[in-house]
Amino acid sequence: MIRRAALLTAVAVFATACGSGDTSSVIGRADSGKLTIGIRYDQPGLSQRRLDGRFVGFDVDVAKYVANELGVEEKGITFKEARGAVREQMLENGEADLIVATYSITDARKEKVAFAGPYFETGQGLLVRYTEQTIQGPETLNGRKLCSVKGSTSAQKVKTDYAQGVQIVEYGQYSDCVIALMAGNVDAVTTDEVILAGFAAENPELLKLVGKPFSKERYGIGMPKGDAKSRDAVNEAIEKMISSGEWKRALERNIGPSGYEIPAPPQITEKS
Numbered sequence: 001m002i003r004r005a006a007l008l009t010a011v012a013v014f015a016t017a018c019g020s021g022d023t024s025s026v027i028g029r030a031d032s033g034k035l036t037i038g039i040r041y042d043q044p045g046l047s048q049r050r051l052d053g054r055f056v057g058f059d060v061d062v063a064k065y066v067a068n069e070l071g072v073e074e075k076g077i078t079f080k081e082a083r084g085a086v087r088e089q090m091l092e093n094g095e096a097d098l099i100v101a102t103y104s105i106t107d108a109r110k111e112k113v114a115f116a117g118p119y120f121e122t123g124q125g126l127l128v129r130y131t132e133q134t135i136q137g138p139e140t141l142n143g144r145k146l147c148s149v150k151g152s153t154s155a156q157k158v159k160t161d162y163a164q165g166v167q168i169v170e171y172g173q174y175s176d177c178v179i180a181l182m183a184g185n186v187d188a189v190t191t192d193e194v195i196l197a198g199f200a201a202e203n204p205e206l207l208k209l210v211g212k213p214f215s216k217e218r219y220g221i222g223m224p225k226g227d228a229k230s231r232d233a234v235n236e237a238i239e240k241m242i243s244s245g246e247w248k249r250a251l252e253r254n255i256g257p258s259g260y261e262i263p264a265p266p267q268i269t270e271k272s
Contacts, residue, residue: 038096
């Protein structure tokens with residue numbers, strides 16, 4: 001009886017230890033049933049915080065799906081705002097376990113964080129006032145004011161590659177750029193076309209997209225460096241979302257109303 005009691009105690013201790021997870025990894029922390037995920041709050045169709053406090057959009061749906069595949073239900077997710085300039089910092093200092101925030105995969109960012117994915121591909125575009133006639137592409141922006149957010153490389157790409165005479169104006173959020181555009185304080189807003197499409201859809205009589213996409217942006221799910229097993233698990237979740245059809249349904253639900261053409265799903269390239 002004593003040996004049997006000792007054995008049962010050892011089994012219980014082992015089970016508790018296994019269930020607690022390795023908190024140094026994302027999948028380990030997910031064992032607790034909780035994850036903190038960084039998202040944007042100001043991108044219609046992609047990731048937006050509604051007045052009632054709900055979070056909606058394609059990125060939000062991706063975050064929920066991935067979390068669920070890691071064993072975390074929606075009620076266990078804490079969403080935090082992840083503005084462009086602080087995303088790497090949030091992962092490095094542990095403020096967020098994952099970042100799902102139109103986070104383009106770049107070599108410079110991969111020096112600081114790891115990515116899974118991509119889960120979506122788009123291209124850089126331009127948003128202007130509906131009455132604007134002279135701006136038709138990035139090369140027509142010399143002498144004009146171009147807005148983007150702090151921490152983004154979009155405006156600098158225009159200045160470097162297309163219009164050295166452009167004046168760059170930066171704000172904290174894309175919604176601030178759009179307000180400045182409608183007020184006449186800037187002449188155009190640049191970022192990924194799928195983001196701009198959401199703002200154009202909200203204000204179809206005031207705003208429009210012009211020109212063709214002039215870059216290739218691949219959205220990845222950001223996570224701390226060195227967490228190979230978690231990256232593999234997140235990649236598996238993305239692939240399952242695509243193969244199940246939920247990826248396309250989420251895009252049609254959130255992005256489709258803007259008129260943006262739903263692209264083919266991307267190939268997973270960020271692997272361990």
